[in-house]
Amino acid sequence: MRPIALAALLTLPAGLALAAPSAPSPALIAAVKAPSRTPANVARDRYRHPAETLAFFGVKPTDTVVEIWPSGGWYTEILAPYTLRRGTLYAAGPSEKGLAGVAKLRAAHPSVYAKVKTAIFPAVAGQPGVPAGTADVVLTFRNVHNWRFGATDQTQAAFDQMFAMLKPGGTLGVEEHRLPETMDTALEGKSGYMRRSSVIAFAKKAGFTFAGESQVNANPKDTHDYPGGVWTLPPNYAEKDKDRAKYAAIGESDRMTLKFVKPR
Template identity: 30%
Template sequence: MNKTLIASLLVTATSLCSFSSIAALTPFQKDVLKVMKMEHRNAADKERDDNRVPYQALAFFGLEKDMKVIEFAPGNGWYSKILAPLLKDDGELHLAYKKEWLEGMNDTLAIDVMSKAKKLPIELDWNPEARSYKLGTIDFGMADADMMLSIREYHNFNLEDKTKLNKATFDALKPGGTYVIVDHSRRHMMPETDEMRRREDPIDVILEVQAAGFVLEKSSKMFYRPDDELRYEVGRKSVTGNTDRFTLVFKKPK
């Protein structure tokens, strides 16, 4: 690695973590920082880096560069733009999304570092009245995936569809595979309201995922936000970009 690139990575790392922790970064985390500096990520992508700390999050998830990974509902591809280059040489990235919405990612997927990502069309639609997603018959078409990532998407489904999603994920992962859920926190036992529609009670999530056969392996406080009062819709200006989020890592038993 040349000195210019090393200096650039150190500048990036300094903006994302304390100086004392830079020396403790793993080789994997340094690879993530390198991808974060790549030109295919635009200014809007990079503006979210401090809030989402992907070099820290992906390491906690247990991601490795030779894994077969499903990214569920990738949206505009913020995480995809980091995952695809990391998995390009030795792993696989499968983007599980509605066919028409995957087509909207064509320009991004045409970029060289993104070109190995695979489209994985699923039956998924948006219900504007309920303001939630609706799953059809869901089958990810594999049983040997190492990891499923569901990042800020679980809240978009009702209980019936969450149950379908969790079962399909269990079936798609190999024994020992990892199921990661990150979502906006709701206070435990707070009732479902329109204001809370994009928040999840982590206790409910744990119970729902365990019911599908998974075992909770670990959780993280990396996205704890003490000034999020857990009572406002996440789209409100006062909390957008600063929501408290839980991070849960489940394992499919071997």
């Protein structure tokens, strides 16, 4: 189990225990090792812990899974082969252009990605969205800050739509760059980090029940206070070569890994 920062422990609500680590299934391990994955993405597994993260969220190969804003498809490379035979995977992007990464994967490995469905998220009337009440699991990785501080605040609308697309009893898994609760909330607006309490508040307002969290993606080396925000750290290196070795030694960001459930 990864080390847990004391500060992270101190921010847990009274009475809420950390979730016990879940053992990834053989099918999930096989998907993480899929030969169709990009080598550069595989090299980042040591920071992102995909098998442990997806096991914590309880994703099964028979599920209807929605991946929100997959961008280049880092997690899509695992979810597509995992759900290929018995499940369904939706890649939901902000536009067709926003799904270009998935289209590129499909072109390179059509047999792996041929069944992946696409949708627009957040969808407005007339756009192809994920049908309401059809998903077993909705997953979003490092996207909440994008909805919160883009040109228009889409955060609550995003959580509302994710709630709507899930079946009763379905799971929402959220991974996000974590801003310590003791740090100035104004940093949420420019750093790329979000307070855990902020994310939970949006989810609860949408109707979700908070089901637990894992520290599998915690990084106690992350000080959360960089000149270029979270993008100072790898893989972005916003400061380019300045202090690059220092940031490389820190690794990727400290992240919260939160699980929510749509009540039955």
